[in-house]
Amino acid sequence: MQFTRDAIQDAQRTVYSVMPPTPQYNWPLLKQALGFDLWVKHENHTPLGAFKVRGGLTYVGWLRRTQPDVRHLVSATRGNHGQSIGFATRQHGLKATIVVPHGNSVEKNAAMRALGVELVEYGEDFQASAEYAAVLAEQGKLHRVPSYHPELVRGVATAYVEFFEALRDAPPDVLYVPIGQGSGITGASIARAYCGVKTRLIGVVSTLALAYQKSFQSGVPVDSPVTTAIADGMACRSTVPEALEVIRREVDDVIAVSDEEIASAMRLIYTSTHNVAEGAGAAALAAATQQRDRWAGKRVGVVLSGGNVDAAVFARALRNEI
Structure with a gap:
């Protein structure tokens, strides 16, 4: 890269x-x-x-330039990545759904909700949450944000x-x-x-x-x-x-x-x-x-x-x- x-x-x-x-x-x-x-x-x-806020800002900015019709994003996180997507989507007037595993950090969950994201709890670890985010993206025709890009x-x-x-x-x-x-x-x-x-x-x-x-x-x-x-x-x-x-x-x-x-x-x-x-x-x-x-x-x-x-x-x- x-x-x-x-x-x-x-x-x-x-x-x-x-x-x-x-x-x-x-x-x-x-x-x-x-x-x-x-x-x-x-x-x-x-x-x-x-540090994740930096990536969320550049990713969503790039997405707005290259796929301007996208209005709703979905991703999985243990917390900081989800906050970055929530922060950046709010900057651009977009919606975000974030999937976290059960038992995730209470305070990171609260921070994501405060940024306006729809928080979904699913699975016992990050990988399970990521797989479910892919399902939500398919079902709802949402843009899925990967954890690495x-x-x-x-x-x-x-x-x-x-x-x-x-x-x-x-x-x-x-x-x-x-x-x-x-x-x-x-x-x-x-x-x-x-x-x-x-x-x-x-x-x-x-x-x-x-x-x-x-x-x-x-x-x-x-x-x-x-x-x-x-x-x-x-x-x-x-x-x-x-x-x-x-x-x-x-x-x-x-x-x-x-x-x-x-x-x-x-x-x-x-x-x-x-x-x-x-x-x-x-x-x-x-x-x-x-x-x-x-x-x-x-x-x-x-x-x-x-x-x-x-x-x-x-x-x-x-x-x-x-």
Whole structure:
């Protein structure tokens, strides 16, 4: 997957029409805790508290240009993707139906409803919800928004262009990025090429949702059961073949972090920066912590990809009950 400079700059215009760039900070307490120079890209500072808003804006903007007759969209999510579609459809006066699995985040569900989406609960995991979204699209002749698409990736890439351009004089040696359906890590690879930096990319999955790691290692899509209790943004049973192709070509490694490591990273982020991270949002820091000895004396980047965690879950993480 490649984009021209004009395509990336067009995505920037679309994104910045509704939000400013998000910051990247070097937090002294995190540097002290890990022992190396650490930069955090704060995608928890977007209008929706997560990076996904960028992709929703570019996708729906593209859809309005290419399929202007579409009036009603449907998609599946664990939360942040659904918020992005709800936010973007509201910008354009369109309708959105979002399918979530039973037991999904109460507060993410509330946020989606507040954006005007019709929320449907179906299935026990994301894949089941995605399959039902396809059924709804067929039955209602709705436009189905996939969880991975070049236009979503084009928008997400703007976050990492900001990151690499801000650190152009001394790019990080490595950047850790969590993997859900793959738009974040592939967006990072596109931004790296756009900015001409040599930063290594390491993808991060949950030890309880290993599809992308197993697929990365084997070279073919491999399904894996999902049982993570905290990293819903990475709770994917199956890979997207197009995303896997880019990941295998562009990413140095894919490593796994446990729920306990993620909860510890959530606590560290809060005590060191007073930012709130959801499980997937803290996964990159958890991975950097796991590999801290590897990067002693180096410059490391992590993305805090989202802060949309239910209060009860965050409280358990803070109390070291996960």
